[in-house]
Amino acid sequence: MPTVLLVRHGRTNANATGLLAGWTPGIGLDETGRTQAKGLAERLAAVPLAAAVVSPLQRCQETAQxxxxxxxxxxxxxxxxxxxxxxxxxxYGDWTGRPLKELAEEPLWKVVQAHASAVTFPGEHGESIPQMQTRAVTAIREHDARIAAEHGDDAVWLAVSHGDVIKSILADALGMHLDAFQRLVADPCSVSVVRYTRLRPFALRVNDVGGDLSGVVPPARPKGEPADGPTDDAEASSDAVVGGSHGGSHGADVRP
Known part of the structure; x- marks a missing residue:
């Protein structure tokens, strides 16, 4: 299956000043955020991209562009x-637009930190963290299947989203309970990389903020060979290397 690069948008003024932006319209990248995105663009130059899927919010649209x-x-x-x-x-419902230091005094803050699976944000437009995770993971898996059908299993694609959303997708890929997703970090303009296979997802990178990204591209294979290897060993790319990877980006190569 294809490889998805989960990119968080670059920094915004709301990030810099400690406001919870949520779905507030009109929040774009600040100068630091634009610099971060330009730096990531240079890192992505070695990665052929088949598709890009982006959150509708301005900060993600600007980053993707x-x-x-x-x-x-x-x-x-x-x-x-x-x-x-x-x-x-x-x-985030009624939490939207409020300072984080103020929200940290709310009783719900401790629940968000320790029991995210139990959290529904207050107000008419608040959603639960499990709802957020379900919609995000469903979207990623649907687009991944579509891109596989259109471009093949070796395709690499880009998804530009938000910190909590990316953390929830990673938690699912890692088999983590949602209550543990706060252990993960997704910095502005970081890249996290997941490859879904028949048996399991592989989390290839988490919160990568520097260095070469060419290693996430699947290695070239002999002409005519299926992406999952020979037909009598089609599950090879789902297998993990016992003892540790040799440095490749796509699971074990255990073919005889």
């Missing part, structure tokens, strides 16, 4: 990103 405008190696020329509301930020 900076990444794609500078990208020289898309598979089919210029990419037109697909917007999917399911990758939008968690709907």
């Amino acid at each position: 900076l990444l794609l405008d500078a990208h020289p190696r898309t598979l089919d020329g210029a990419l037109s990103p697909v917007t999917d509301e399911r990758l939008g930020e968690c709907k």
Whole structure:
């Protein structure tokens, strides 16, 4: 199956000043955020991209545009990103727009920290953290299947979203209970990489903020060989290497 690069948007003024932006409109990247996105674009230059799916919120749209405008190696020329509301930020309800230091005094804050699976944010438009995770994971898996059908199992694609959303997707990929998802970190313009296979997802990178990304690209294979290896060993790419990986990005190569 394809490889998805989960990118958090670059920094915004709300991030810098400690406000919970949520779905507040009109929040774009600040100068630091634009610099972060341009730096990530350089890192992505070695990665051929088959598709891009983006949260509808301005900060993600701006990040995606900076990444794609500078990208020289898309598979089919210029990419037109697909917007999917399911990758939008968690709907924080009445918490939206409030300072984090103020929210930290709320009783619900401790529940968010320790028992995320029990949290529904207050107000008419608040959603639960499990609802956020379900919609986000469903979207990622649906797009991954679509991209596999359109571009093949070796395709690499981009999903630009938000910190809590990405953490919830990673928690699912890692088999973590949602109550533990606060152990994960997704910094502005970080890259986390997941490859879904028949048996399990592989979390190839988490919160990567520097260095070469070319290693996430599947290795070249002999012409005509299926992406999962020979037909009599089709589950090979789902197997983990006993004793540890040799440094490849896509699970074990245990073919005889």
